Amino acid sequence: MLNLLTDPNLRWILLGSMLLGLSGGVIGTFSYLRKQSLIGDTLAHAALPGICIAFMLTGVKSVGLFLVGALLAGAAATLSVTLITRYSRIKPDAAMGIVLSLFFAVGIVLLTRIQHSSYGNQSGLDKFLFGQAASMTSSDLYTLGGVALLLVIACGLLYKEFKLLCFDPGYGRGLGFPMGLLEQLLLGLTTVAVVVGIQAVGVVLVAALLITPAVSARYWTDRLGVMTVLAGLFGALSGAAGAWISSGVSQLPTGPISVLAATACFVASVLFGPRRGLAAKLLGRRSARRRWLAESAGVAARANIQAAMQATAQAAVLTDGQANVHDNAHPNVHSAAHANERGASV
Template sequence: MQNLIDFISFSDPNVRYVVLGNVLLAASAAMVGAFILLQKKALVGDAVSHAVLPGVCAAFLFSGSKNTALMLIGAFVSGWLALITIDYIAAKSKIKKDAAIGLVLSVFFGTGMVMMTYIQQSGNAAQSGLDHFIFGNAATLVGADLVVFSILAAVLLLAVGVFFKAFALVAFDKPYAEALGYPVRRLDLLLTSLTVLAVVTGITAVGVVLMAAMLVTPAAAARYWTDNIRRMVGIAVAFGVFAGLSGAYISYVAPAMPTGPWMVVVSSAIAFFSFFFAPRKGIVPRMYMQRKNQRVIVEENTLKMFYHLGERNSHFDGMRSLDELASTREVNKALLKTALRRLVAKGLLASRDGQWALTDAGHQKAMRVVRLHRLWELYLTKYMDIASDHVHDDAETIEHILTPELERELEHQLGYPDKDPHDTEIPK
């Protein structure tokens, strides 16, 4: 607890630099990463993060020292050239874009490693710690670095804020954006530049190898929590900031632990949690909803059995045995027993001596399901021109999802019919 208090008090200047640096780079990367993800350019972020290494090394060779601003400029130029090269190869050759990304990533990163090896063997004492650009080392951040990061983050925030609507439109519907007169090509170039800038902002702390994860992972996790792009960007930034804070805290309480990799680990943990447990889109909630919908379908089909048996002898409230119910359609008796128990618990069926009968509420429910089935069959034959002997299976599915509003609209469109295509009465 004392470690946490010391950490959040920011009494240690080094902690302040690391925390603020991590927050700025994580927020910047997540903000731009949301648009990269929506445009299906996630691999581009990986290519850029690896392609900046030659620029860093070239800047060091040019200056002979680890000038942060100069190396970030070199990284920006190198990353931007990599993206231009990818687009050029994809446009002017038979090589597809994914192959072009892999090719450029390998060539640029390999060139960077060769240059890094040359620098390390050059005898220049200033090269010590230059390899931190590969894997990152947030603990080395100082006040001057924070100033640079703040400027870059402000530029990213301003650019995204000004062009947010345009970026969103291009991400979701590029042809429509072109039809409206948006300069799509220029917007793509701007987003490309912002992507490189976001990578450049983070390589000092996370490194070129892991920076792609900070671009894409928070955005991918946020995508599971909302369908609104503004909320998605906000959630992605929040996830990125949390990962940055967590990485800084872990490295604070365990100095041997590197900050950058832990940021990626925390971000990945958030992503996996989102994949499995995010409401509506998570795997577990979707499985739950599927099982719930399956139960509803079985229950409604069971009520239909009672109604169809009642139609045969005009006796809807009669007691029915399990075998009698099973004779109306192919059904698993174990599932049928389970459905009968649930329907009794819901008050839709009454049970006595191993037999069941519809209650008033159950009769109304069964009648509505049958009505929806027959209305939909009539709609398909009348408006879709489908033969009456081909509409049953479709109606079996649709009857369970039609809302009361659609039910009223169907009745209105069909003129409040009395009979279905098979000349069977439609319940009222």
């Protein structure tokens, strides 16, 4: 474990995975708030044929080329989802299912073609399915880390615009912002985040890198700025955990470990998040109950005193010999006794 700090190669891999997780978390926040979480899943699966075609056309394994191929495939996938939902009565969820599985199937067909034919340097292409951070070369790391950093910076620069897009696009349009363009831009950035995340987490699970940190961060805050930072932090943590653990145990792919780390963050948030978390809810419910009991006890005590005073007054009246008042006095005394009991039980 300690060799992580001394081995410069591992240190780079750790840093790269953290950057990838960070960018995933930051972008994921916006797509979560726009209720488009699963678009990341579709984009990730759709990237596979793009990567395969880029490899088949050029015959070299270069992250830059794969990035271009995956971006084009992702754009084709989003376009197909839009077309299917706009021009037929298929609902968005089914359209996403169709596009996701169809693109992935094309990718699998191409991948098996590549494996069966005589492309020399194909080993490692299947690492894209589950991610293997340790297989990244240092030049890959520079490319991916640079892209991830650019993503985060872009989100920082366009923070205000994206905030408008998430919460009130109509108002944004009224203010003169090009909302359609911004929407496309955010989608494009999401595609980039997914594509660079694939290297670390793999095609199948990269969606988790976008969704899980954002959902976890939502448990802790109501403010977009805090949520973005927290989601980035959770993403970076899970990326680091994945790279670290999978570099120590040889059979383990990086992706699932990162996802499990992110899930652990999520479970912790569900349990311990302030206000929304399970513990906070239970505590809140208990303290509310205690408050209510205390209040009702206070009311009861006050009612007690009043009832007692009334009773003495009526007793005084009774001693005057007007027996008919007794019937009126009785229920009061009765309820005072009840209130007493309740107060005692607290």
